[in-house]
Amino acid sequence: MKLLLKIISFIGLGLSIVPAILVFGGQMEPDTCKQLMFLGTVLWFLTAPSWMIKRGVAEED
Amino acid sequence: MEKNKSLVDRLNAVNEYEQQPIPNNKLKGWRSFLGTYAGEHTAGTEFVIGPLFVAHGASAIDLVTGLLFGNILAVLSWAFLTAKIAVKTRVTLYYLLEKIAGKKFTLIYNLVNAGLFCFLAGSMIAVAATAVGIPFDMAMPQLTDVLPNSLGWVVTVFVVGAITTFIAMFGFDQVSKFAMVAAPWMIMIFIAAALAVLPRLGVTEVGSFWSVAESTIWTGVPLEGQSKFGFWHILFFAWFCNMAMHIGMADLSLLRYAKKWQQGFSSATGVFLGHFIAWIASGILYSLFLIESKGSLTFAPGPIAYSAVGVAGAICVVIAGWTTANPTLYRAGLAIQSINPKWKTWKVTLFVGLFTTIAACFPALVMRLLEFVALYGLILMPVGAVIFIDVYLLEKVGLKANYAEFKGLSLNWAVAMTWIITLSFCLLLNLVFGIEIFFLGLPGWFVAVLVYLVASKMNQKK
Numbered sequence: 001m002k003l004l005l006k007i008i009s010f011i012g013l014g015l016s017i018v019p020a021i022l023v024f025g026g027q028m029e030p031d032t033c034k035q036l037m038f039l040g041t042v043l044w045f046l047t048a049p050s051w052m053i054k055r056g057v058a059e060e061d
Numbered sequence: 062m063e064k065n066k067s068l069v070d071r072l073n074a075v076n077e078y079e080q081q082p083i084p085n086n087k088l089k090g091w092r093s094f095l096g097t098y099a100g101e102h103t104a105g106t107e108f109v110i111g112p113l114f115v116a117h118g119a120s121a122i123d124l125v126t127g128l129l130f131g132n133i134l135a136v137l138s139w140a141f142l143t144a145k146i147a148v149k150t151r152v153t154l155y156y157l158l159e160k161i162a163g164k165k166f167t168l169i170y171n172l173v174n175a176g177l178f179c180f181l182a183g184s185m186i187a188v189a190a191t192a193v194g195i196p197f198d199m200a201m202p203q204l205t206d207v208l209p210n211s212l213g214w215v216v217t218v219f220v221v222g223a224i225t226t227f228i229a230m231f232g233f234d235q236v237s238k239f240a241m242v243a244a245p246w247m248i249m250i251f252i253a254a255a256l257a258v259l260p261r262l263g264v265t266e267v268g269s270f271w272s273v274a275e276s277t278i279w280t281g282v283p284l285e286g287q288s289k290f291g292f293w294h295i296l297f298f299a300w301f302c303n304m305a306m307h308i309g310m311a312d313l314s315l316l317r318y319a320k321k322w323q324q325g326f327s328s329a330t331g332v333f334l335g336h337f338i339a340w341i342a343s344g345i346l347y348s349l350f351l352i353e354s355k356g357s358l359t360f361a362p363g364p365i366a367y368s369a370v371g372v373a374g375a376i377c378v379v380i381a382g383w384t385t386a387n388p389t390l391y392r393a394g395l396a397i398q399s400i401n402p403k404w405k406t407w408k409v410t411l412f413v414g415l416f417t418t419i420a421a422c423f424p425a426l427v428m429r430l431l432e433f434v435a436l437y438g439l440i441l442m443p444v445g446a447v448i449f450i451d452v453y454l455l456e457k458v459g460l461k462a463n464y465a466e467f468k469g470l471s472l473n474w475a476v477a478m479t480w481i482i483t484l485s486f487c488l489l490l491n492l493v494f495g496i497e498i499f500f501l502g503l504p505g506w507f508v509a510v511l512v513y514l515v516a517s518k519m520n521q522k523k
């Protein structure tokens with residue numbers, strides 16, 4: 001489960017940057033990029049807190 | 062009712078070790094500091110400072126080299142000055158200052174400090190509000206605005222301020238966790254926003270970036286009414302924009318949780334992501350806005366980021382504002398709480414948050430951010446110099462460290478004189494010799510060191 005959450009988080013992080021690279025390269029429309037980046041943002045904030053915060057606390061302990 | 066009680070109990074249980082050294086089992090690892098610094102310095106201010114460099118006519122080469130050297134100096138200051146003292150003493154700046162300068166001095170210092178923190182947090186709340194107001198078609202502030210320009214602006218600022226204060230009331234752990242989660246995403250959005258707009262500036266391949274940067278983005282020509290910034294302006298701004306935190310020792314409160322002093326180098330994540338990449342990225346966004354709006358005076362990071370990458374950009378501005386406003390409010394709360402340790406941190410933070418939110422309603426706080434940030438570091442710098450000398454040098458030259466505690470004084474005049482003379486000297490340099498505020502910190506620090514040594518010698522001989 002934790003691994004799945006991590007994978008989704010990193011997909012979210014990827015969606016926050018890769019579409020912009022594609023826009024820069026002329027391979028994607030800016031509007032599509034905006035939608036994908038929003039999706040990436042939602043994925044990141046839905047999944048990252050569960051494993052990032054737990055890992056942080058465990059490391060501190 | 063039961064729910065309310067448990068919330069108050071939870072808030073009362075927040076123990077931040079304000080008046081005692083941090084116990085060993087509460088020390089934090091690298092990850093906590095890397096996340097905190099990255100989150101704190103990839104922040105709402107970056108959406109303002111980057112554009113202001115463009116407005117001040119920085120050239121591309123001056124910007125890149127100035128930021129590089131200035132940021133290296135800032136990291137070295139954090140590691141070799143602040144972190145070393147933080148690990149050695151393990152107490153907050155305020156507690157240490159009380160032992161050195163006495164309760165009365167600390168009271169005055171804390172009030173000044175808390176006020177400055179409030180204004181900084183306020184500017185961040187204002188930046189976040191420019192993004193929150195987008196769906197409501199709120200009238201955005203202009204570069205020349207001083208007073209709030211609409212009721213919608215005031216309401217939006219109050220909503221953002223209330224949420225920020227609520228998070229800060231739960232203490233450093235909550236702030237650290239929030240920053241840790243947001244930091245990697247935020248830097249991605251900064252980079253993505255700049256990349257996505259480059260084609261609109263005429264950059265279609267990596268090789269053409271530098272020529273466009275020199276000819277279109279950082280042209281070296283200031284906007285009308287703005288002073289010209291060169292290499293030295295940028296170097297000193299990058300070094301001293303967080304002077305209060307490193308040379309001024311405010312980050313003792315944060316770094317006292319470090320297991321070893323080398324964790325001070327974790328500030329590099331903050332400065333190189335936030336004060337290098339993010340400043341460059343936000344400068345690119347503002348430059349495009351100036352070109353497309355034909356020199357509009359509107360200065361609103363929210364809509365600029367929204368135009369570049371949509372909703373994700375607007376959310377980034379809000380979260381960037383929060384991750385700076387939160388720890389800053391927390392620090393302001395600590396500053397005031399140390400006046401009376403019996404006050405609960407969360408109650409003090411609530412009061413500080415209200416004051417900060419009122420200040421955030423005034424857009425001038427954002428428009429004069431460069432000058433404010435420089436002034437803020439300068440005012441707090443002399444106390445950092447005093448702490449440095451007290452911890453490392455005073456006993457080596459036969460004088461007593463922690464003199465106020467040793468003699469039971471409520472006011473150590475050597476510290477008070479150091480503060481007054483140093484700031485008077487800096488004011489003189491500025492008014493008589495016309496030296497800009499960005500350059501006053503360095504000569505000021507040496508003056509503070511000299512005055513404190515001489516004043517301590519005279520004071521302790523008595």
